[in-house]
Amino acid sequence: MKLFFHYKDRDITYENLIEDINKTEEINKYIFEKDPYEILKQLITSIINGNKITLLDSDFSKEELKNLEIIESELEKTYKNNNKVENIEDLFNKIEKNKDTWELTLYTSGTTGRPKKVRHNLESLTRGVKVSEKYKNNIWAFAYNPTHFAGLQVFFQAFYNQNPMIYIFDMNRKEVENVLRRYNVTHISATPTFYRTILPYIREVVPSVERATMGGEKYDKNLEAQLLKVFPNADLRNVYASTEAGSIFSAKGDVFSISPRIADKVRFAEDGELLIHKSLLGESDTFQLDEDWYRTGDIVEMIDESHFKFVSRKTEMINIGGYKVNPHEVEDEIKKIDGVVDVIVKARSNRITGNILVAEVKINDGIDKREKEKEITKILEKRLQSWKIPRIFTFVDNIELTRTGKKVRK
Amino acid sequence: MENKIKEIINIVLEKNNKEKIEELNKEASLRDDLGMDSLDLAELTVRIEDEYDIDIFEDGIIDKVGEIIEKISKRGLK
Numbered sequence: 089m090k091l092f093f094h095y096k097d098r099d100i101t102y103e104n105l106i107e108d109i110n111k112t113e114e115i116n117k118y119i120f121e122k123d124p125y126e127i128l129k130q131l132i133t134s135i136i137n138g139n140k141i142t143l144l145d146s147d148f149s150k151e152e153l154k155n156l157e158i159i160e161s162e163l164e165k166t167y168k169n170n171n172k173v174e175n176i177e178d179l180f181n182k183i184e185k186n187k188d189t190w191e192l193t194l195y196t197s198g199t200t201g202r203p204k205k206v207r208h209n210l211e212s213l214t215r216g217v218k219v220s221e222k223y224k225n226n227i228w229a230f231a232y233n234p235t236h237f238a239g240l241q242v243f244f245q246a247f248y249n250q251n252p253m254i255y256i257f258d259m260n261r262k263e264v265e266n267v268l269r270r271y272n273v274t275h276i277s278a279t280p281t282f283y284r285t286i287l288p289y290i291r292e293v294v295p296s297v298e299r300a301t302m303g304g305e306k307y308d309k310n311l312e313a314q315l316l317k318v319f320p321n322a323d324l325r326n327v328y329a330s331t332e333a334g335s336i337f338s339a340k341g342d343v344f345s346i347s348p349r350i351a352d353k354v355r356f357a358e359d360g361e362l363l364i365h366k367s368l369l370g371e372s373d374t375f376q377l378d379e380d381w382y383r384t385g386d387i388v389e390m391i392d393e394s395h396f397k398f399v400s401r402k403t404e405m406i407n408i409g410g411y412k413v414n415p416h417e418v419e420d421e422i423k424k425i426d427g428v429v430d431v432i433v434k435a436r437s438n439r440i441t442g443n444i445l446v447a448e449v450k451i452n453d454g455i456d457k458r459e460k461e462k463e464i465t466k467i468l469e470k471r472l473q474s475w476k477i478p479r480i481f482t483f484v485d486n487i488e489l490t491r492t493g494k495k496v497r498k
Numbered sequence: 499m500e501n502k503i504k505e506i507i508n509i510v511l512e513k514n515n516k517e518k519i520e521e522l523n524k525e526a527s528l529r530d531d532l533g534m535d536s537l538d539l540a541e542l543t544v545r546i547e548d549e550y551d552i553d554i555f556e557d558g559i560i561d562k563v564g565e566i567i568e569k570i571s572k573r574g575l576k
C-alpha cells in the first residue's frame with residue numbers, strides 16, 4: 089500500500105486514490121477547491137477522461153473572478169466521469185490514452201493589468217518530469233500551492249514516479265520538522281520565502297533530505313548556507329520556471345545552464361532579455377510574441393554560450409515571496425474606494441519575502457488618514473488575495489509622474 | 499526605544515487582525531507567541547528600517563523580540 093498523499097492527519101494511499109476516483113461521478117469544469125487532495129484527485133480524474141478544465145486559487149474573491157472574466161454560473165458546470173480504474177497500471181494507461189484531448193487552463197498575473205490565461209496540455213506540463221528507477225524511492229515534501237505552476241510540477245514529478253507527497257504548504261510550521269522526519273522526506277522544492285519560514289523551527293538536522301530545490305524568487309546565497317546546516321546531505325538546486333513556459337533551467341548556485349535539448353529555443357535580446365521560443369510555451373491568446381519568441385521580461389548576463397545569470401526584471405511585476413503581483417491590479421481596486429483620488433503601488437525590498445507592497449495614496453481633503461488606512465485594508469481583504477494587499481500606506485499630496493505622464497514606481 | 503518597538507509591533511499586529519501586546523517580553527517569539535506570518539515579519543522589518551535605518555534580518559533569521567532590541571542597541575540607537 090504505497091502512500092500517495094499526506095494531508096493534515098490523513099494518509100491516502102495510491103489504492104485509496106483509485107477508489108476515490110472510481111467514486112467520483114462528476115468532475116468540475118473549474119477546480120475551485122481548498123482541499124489539496126481533492127484538487128489532485130479532480131485533476132487526475134479529468135486527465136483520464138480527457139476533459140478541458142481550469143484551475144483556480146481557492147482564495148480568489150468575487151472581484152478577482154470577475155476580473156478573470158469567469159461567470160459565476162460556469163463554476164457549477166461539471167463533466168461526467170466515464171472511466172473506472174482497475175489499478176495503478178490501468179490509471180497510467182488511461183492517462184496515456186486520453187491525454188491528447190486533456191487541457192488545463194491556468195491564470196497568471198498579466199503585465200498589462202488583466203491576468204493572462206494560459207492553456208497547457210500534458211506534454212507542456214510534464215516536459216521537465218523525469219521518470220526512472222532512480223526516482224522510484226523519492227519522497228516529496230509538497231511545499232507549493234497546488235493550483236500554481238510550481239505545485240503542478242512537483243505533483244507530476246512525484247505522481248509519475250508513484251512517489252508519496254507530504255503536504256507541508258500550509259502546515260503549522262512547528263510540525264514541519266517532525267513530519268519531514270516521520271516520512272523520511274528525500275526531496276523538497278519550495279520558494280526561498282517558504283524555507284525562511286520553516287528554518288527557525290528545524291532544531292536538528294534532517295539527514296533524509298537528498299535534494300532541496302529553490303525557485304520562484306531571487307537567488308539567496310545566505311539561505312543556501314542555512315539550508316545545508318539542517319539538510320547536510322542535500323544537493324541544493326535553483327530552478328527557473330514560469331506559468332507560461334514551465335520549468336526550463338536549473339542551476340547550482342546562481343549560474344543557470346541551458347541544456348543542449350533546448351539550446352536553439354532560447355535566445356538573448358540585445359538588452360540582455362531572455363527570449364523563449366513559442367514551441368516551449370503553453371497556449372494563450374494573450375501572449376505577445378515577437379515573431380516566434382516570447383519576451384520573459386528577465387534580463388540576464390551571459391557567462392558563456394550555455395550559461396547565464398539573472399540580473400533584473402524588465403517588467404513592473406512585483407515578486408512577493410514567489411507570488412507575482414501586478415501593481416496595476418492593486419491600484420485599480422484601491423481607486424474604486426470612496427475618497428481615494430489617486431494611488432501608486434510600489435515594491436519595498438526586505439529579507440523575508442523579497443518584497444512587500446507599499447502604496448502612496450492621495451485622498452480627498454479632510455479625511456482622517458489613520459482611519460482611511462484601516463478602511464482601505466479592510467476593503468481590500470475582501471477583494472484581493474492577501475499577498476496583493478499593500479502593507480504600508482503613506483498619504484501624499486501628489487503622485488509623482490514622469491515626463492511622459494507615467495507614474496514613477498521607483 | 500523599547501516603547502517605539504512595542505508601538506511598531508502593535509501597528510503590525512492590529513492591522514493584520516492579531517492580538518496586540520501589553521508588555522514587551524524579550525523572550526517572546528515573533529512567530530509563535532505573537533503569531534506573525536512571513537508577510538507580517540516583512541512588514542515589521544520595513545517599518546523598523548524606516549524608523550532606525552537598520553535591517554534586523556541582515557545577518558540571518560531572528561525570532562525573539564529581544565533580538566530586535568539587541569540589534570538596534572548595538573548600533574547605539576535609542
